[in-house]
Amino acid sequence: xxxxxxxxxxxxxxxxxxxxxxxxxxxxxxxxxxxxxxxxxxxxxxxxxxxxxxxxxxxxxxxxxxxxxxxxxxxxxxxxxxxxxxxxxxxxxxxxxxxxxxxxxxxxxxxxxxxxxxxxxxxxxxxxxxxxxxxxxxxxxxxxxxxxxxxxxxxxxxxxxxxxxxxxxxxxxxxxxxxxxxxxxxxxxxxxxxxxxxxxxxxxxxxxxxxxxxxxxxxxxxxxxxxxxxxxxxxxxxxxxxxxxxxxxxxxxxxxxxxxxxxxxxxxxxxxxxxxxxxxxxxxxxxxxxxxxxxxxxxxxxxxxxxxxxxxxxxxxxxxxxxxxxxxxxxxxxxxxxxxxxxxxxxxxxxxxxxxxxxx
Amino acid sequence: xxxxxxxxxxxxxxxxxxxxxxxxxxxxxxxxxxxxxxxxxxxxxxxxxxxxxxxxxxxxxxxxxxxxxxxxxxxxxxxxxxxxxxxxxxxxxxxxxxxxxxxxxxxxxxxxxxxxxxxxxxxxxxxxxxxxxxxxxxxxxxxxxxxxxxxxxxxxxxxxxxxxxxxxxxxxxxxxxxxxxxxxxxxxxxxxxxxxxxxxxxxxxxxxxxxxxxxxxxxxxxxxxxxxxxxxxxxxxxxxxxxxxxxxxxxxx
Numbered sequence: 001x002x003x004x005x006x007x008x009x010x011x012x013x014x015x016x017x018x019x020x021x022x023x024x025x026x027x028x029x030x031x032x033x034x035x036x037x038x039x040x041x042x043x044x045x046x047x048x049x050x051x052x053x054x055x056x057x058x059x060x061x062x063x064x065x066x067x068x069x070x071x072x073x074x075x076x077x078x079x080x081x082x083x084x085x086x087x088x089x090x091x092x093x094x095x096x097x098x099x100x101x102x103x104x105x106x107x108x109x110x111x112x113x114x115x116x117x118x119x120x121x122x123x124x125x126x127x128x129x130x131x132x133x134x135x136x137x138x139x140x141x142x143x144x145x146x147x148x149x150x151x152x153x154x155x156x157x158x159x160x161x162x163x164x165x166x167x168x169x170x171x172x173x174x175x176x177x178x179x180x181x182x183x184x185x186x187x188x189x190x191x192x193x194x195x196x197x198x199x200x201x202x203x204x205x206x207x208x209x210x211x212x213x214x215x216x217x218x219x220x221x222x223x224x225x226x227x228x229x230x231x232x233x234x235x236x237x238x239x240x241x242x243x244x245x246x247x248x249x250x251x252x253x254x255x256x257x258x259x260x261x262x263x264x265x266x267x268x269x270x271x272x273x274x275x276x277x278x279x280x281x282x283x284x285x286x287x288x289x290x291x292x293x294x295x296x297x298x299x300x301x302x303x304x305x306x307x308x309x310x311x312x313x314x315x316x317x318x319x320x321x322x323x324x325x326x327x328x329x330x331x332x333x334x335x336x337x338x339x340x341x342x343x344x345x346x347x348x349x350x351x352x353x354x355x356x357x358x359x360x
Numbered sequence: 361x362x363x364x365x366x367x368x369x370x371x372x373x374x375x376x377x378x379x380x381x382x383x384x385x386x387x388x389x390x391x392x393x394x395x396x397x398x399x400x401x402x403x404x405x406x407x408x409x410x411x412x413x414x415x416x417x418x419x420x421x422x423x424x425x426x427x428x429x430x431x432x433x434x435x436x437x438x439x440x441x442x443x444x445x446x447x448x449x450x451x452x453x454x455x456x457x458x459x460x461x462x463x464x465x466x467x468x469x470x471x472x473x474x475x476x477x478x479x480x481x482x483x484x485x486x487x488x489x490x491x492x493x494x495x496x497x498x499x500x501x502x503x504x505x506x507x508x509x510x511x512x513x514x515x516x517x518x519x520x521x522x523x524x525x526x527x528x529x530x531x532x533x534x535x536x537x538x539x540x541x542x543x544x545x546x547x548x549x550x551x552x553x554x555x556x557x558x559x560x561x562x563x564x565x566x567x568x569x570x571x572x573x574x575x576x577x578x579x580x581x582x583x584x585x586x587x588x589x590x591x592x593x594x595x596x597x598x599x600x601x602x603x604x605x606x607x608x609x610x611x612x613x
Contacts (some may be wrong), residue, residue, distance in 0.1 A: 023449055024445060024448070024449050026445060044484070052445075052448045052449055053446070054445075054448065055442070055472055056474075057471070057474035058442075058470060059440070059473055060438065060470075060471075061441040061444075061470070061474065064438035064441040064442050064471075065444055065445035066443035066445070066468060067432070067435070067438075067440065067442055067445075068414070068432060068441070068443065068446045069435075069445045069446070069449050070444030071432045071442075071446075072412075072445075072449055072450060073447055074449050076445065076449070091435055091438070094435045098433075099520075124523060150580045162468065193450075204412050204430035204431065204432055204446075205412075205453075206410050206411065206412065206429075206448065206453060207408060207409060207428065207429050207430050208409050209409075213428050213429060213430055213431070214430045214431075215424035215430065215431040215432070215565055216431070216432045216433060217424065217431075217432075218433070219421060219422075219584065226536075238362055239602075252540070288376050294595035317591065325379075
């Protein structure tokens with residue numbers, strides 16, 4: 001049954017995975033997300049739901065275990081943080097090419113390189129533009145609370161199977177580490193093999209006499225055929241753009257100016273809105289929940305009645321490019337970012353709004 | 361002639377699990393024979409509905425076209441990681457990998473060692489021909505000292521390029537391996553021995569006692585730039601002394 005708990009974002013991911021009826025988790029420790037594997041090992045779901053939990057020898061092995069599980073029509077996932085996600089990119093590309101479902105969580109830390117263990121949003125490009133080689137996209141969900149960390153696990157699995165495509169939850173070290181109240185959903189049963197054979201007839205669960213063999217591959221040496229594969233995959237992304245855009249608009253109705261921010265910075269911007277409005281500045285927030293597909297239309301619509309947008313990110317300017325594409329020069333769009341694991345304060349965001357948008 | 365063609369005189373037939381697709385392998389290559397043996401073992405054990413194969417990057421990347429079971433094609437070197445997940449998620453299935461030397465013993469070394477060390481209850485089939493066949497004959501981790509390839513055109517200089525890796529002896533040292541053997545498929549008697557080893561390696565999955573590892577020392581007549589007959593002779597004279605055939609680790613009980 002539903003349960004209300006106070007917990008970290010990372011712990012919520014682990015609890016939600018078990019409750020979503022996940023079949024397997026494969027991961028490798030890395031700060032700031034090791035609590036996910038630790039929590040699963042403490043909870044021992046293999047004794048209750050039968051969920052497999054394995055600490056792999058590397059992120060490279062982890063993502064390929066997710067490939068193997070996804071190819072069997074199983075609900076499988078891995079979690080990591082930025083450097084580990086970089087290591088997984090080849091496997092993620094193979095999953096996109098093989099059209100496999102799977103849930104990936106990036107609890108982002110600052111980079112490049114080993115960088116910092118403090119929170120960051122610097123992996124936006126990697127998550128939303130493909131990341132690995134070849135033309136592919138992940139469906140990317142950006143949680144801004146511990147509740148969403150929990151809720152997006154089940155949603156992520158649903159979307160991964162709906163589109164036969166990997167889904168990424170792009171979080172950050174702060175959302176992973178902070179504690180909040182969370183309502184955990186009731187336990188869902190894991191799928192039986194009969195259900196998997198029915199729902200995912202492509203899954204490699206053993207060839208029976210009533211069907212042809214199934215094989216999962218991303219290899220096609222005939223370019224004419226490979227182009228058709230690419231077009232089929234691209235058509236899926238167009239369908240995601242039609243059906244899966246999720247966003248939240250806060251106090252946009254009377255707003256003259258708009259903050260555009262995702263995840264942690266969208267939470268901070270809510271305080272900035274309060275501070276700015278106390279000074280008589282009418283500002284609202286557009287928060288993309290899906291980073292891909294990006295909420296192009298809602299942002300475009302806001303240009304009709306607002307004067308400028310400040311894109312607030314914990315990076316050097318990544319989502320701002322997508323905002324500018326959506327705005328297409330109609331109003332002013334500027335970026336404010338903090339780097340290296342620094343979290344911007346509500347006051348400095350208001351100051352930047354004044355300097356870069358209102359005064360500029 | 362028609363008197364001879366009777367069911368009771370049948371000594372050989374193609375496995376029902378081998379598809380009608382013509383092998384893309386070079387004539388004389390051991391891969392085709394190894395594929396046939398796997399198809400026969402799966403058919404004879406009656407486990408077609410319960411078997412999932414994981415094929416590699418390399419010449420055998422298209423193994424799924426030839427053996428009529430469910431397959432997954434792995435990223436280069438990662439077959440045993442994939443097999444680990446498949447077996448753990450579906451412990452009642454038979455799961456095997458089919459990998460070449462570059463895949464298993466170079467880029468996939470970490471996955472190979474850790475899967476064996478975790479005692480994953482899978483079968484690993486390792487084709488060792490001492491060369492990268494698919495990419496056109498480059499040096500492999502198992503290329504012999506002095507052996508010529510396109511990336512050691514003057515012969516493998518171990519001072520410069522390092523030593524060949526005897527990964528089969530290495531995995532035999534790990535507590536997680538249950539059965540480790542080295543076979544070949546270049547003569548009728550070798551084929552019969554190899555088939556027995558493969559059957560044992562698949563049957564071991566019922567015992568849940570760890571990893572079964574079958575190396576098949578094979579030829580690459582195209583990569584070695586020899587006729588098939590000369591390649592097999594060269595293999596006997598050069599590969600077998602370095603990679604001696606036979607069981608390396610057998611269950612004690």
